[in-house]
Amino acid sequence: MSAPEKIVAESRTEFGKGAARRIRRENKIPAVVYGHGNEPTHVILPGHQTMMALKHGGANALLALEIDGAEQLALTKDVQVGPIRRVIEHVDFVSVKRGEKVTVDVPVHVTGEAGPDTLVVTENAVVSVEAEATHIPEVFEVSVEGAAAGTQVLAKDLDLPSGVTLLADEELLIINVTEQISAEALEAELAEAEADAGIEHDPSQDEIAEAQDEAQAEDAAQESGEASDSE
Known part of the structure; x- marks a missing residue:
């Protein structure tokens, strides 16, 4: 600081x-x-x-x-x-006062690009530490450059400046790099959750909505064509 x-x-x-x-x-x-x-x-x-x-x-x-x-x-x-x-x-x-120790929450800043098909999740955006009032870190930078799915950064993994003491649990999860879920897998999870909740999924309603969307798109295209002809 x-x-x-x-x-x-x-x-x-x-x-x-x-x-x-x-x-x-x-x-x-x-x-x-x-x-x-x-x-x-x-x-x-x-x-x-x-x-x-x-x-x-x-x-x-x-x-x-x-x-x-x-x-x-x-x-x-x-x-x-x-x-x-x-x-x-x-x-x-x-x-x-100068030299006095204070307890503060320091923000976490993620840098870098994780590996392909991954999702970087910040589980805890701040970390509690003790530091001298005149030497408080502005942020803790965490690089996920090239990190593979399954990579986890815990509070104990943070690079603390000299004189700064970690107060949070050492095992506190800060950053979690997970495998990016596909659209198909997400849809399957939603369907499973609906089934567990007893929500019946009616495919016919989806078909009706899809047909309505197609009809609206066709109408818009037709109107655009008519407008072009009249110009």
Whole structure:
């Protein structure tokens, strides 16, 4: 992880939905910093700079917030994004200290192309680890280049940087490379599942639907031909 970006934060004294809306209209972001037994610190952050810092820092972005002239390291714990405009509406941080160990969930990123006729399944997209607050891995990269069906990557197989301790179960399945199922096999599995569930499959309904599709296709082709003749 690179050095935390420094951001000057304003102390927040007004609360409520109306105050939050006014803050966002000024292209700023309301936030709160928890931790170390202190009372939560409510702040206002510059919108664009904070957005870029969070984007660059990933899921566990670490920021150096300057609050009333004092620097506070703040680890991102929750980012609330508006459902329509997709802008950051609020951020929760946890205060940390240099050298302090923290527990975080680090995302898994799959790279490479597995072998032919395979399907790569990410069974667990994040892995829980303990790391120094200023040395949190942004992602764990897992290469499946040329991997054959049956290949499995467990938590213990991850390449952990120095100082990072795995907290998840060592046998936790992260990536599973399976044999790609054919359309015929998938149809057979669906038919078997329907039979087990007591669902009767009526072939005549499929034939009717197929005939309707063919008729619609013929009508569309005929209309297209008539339109071409009239031009």
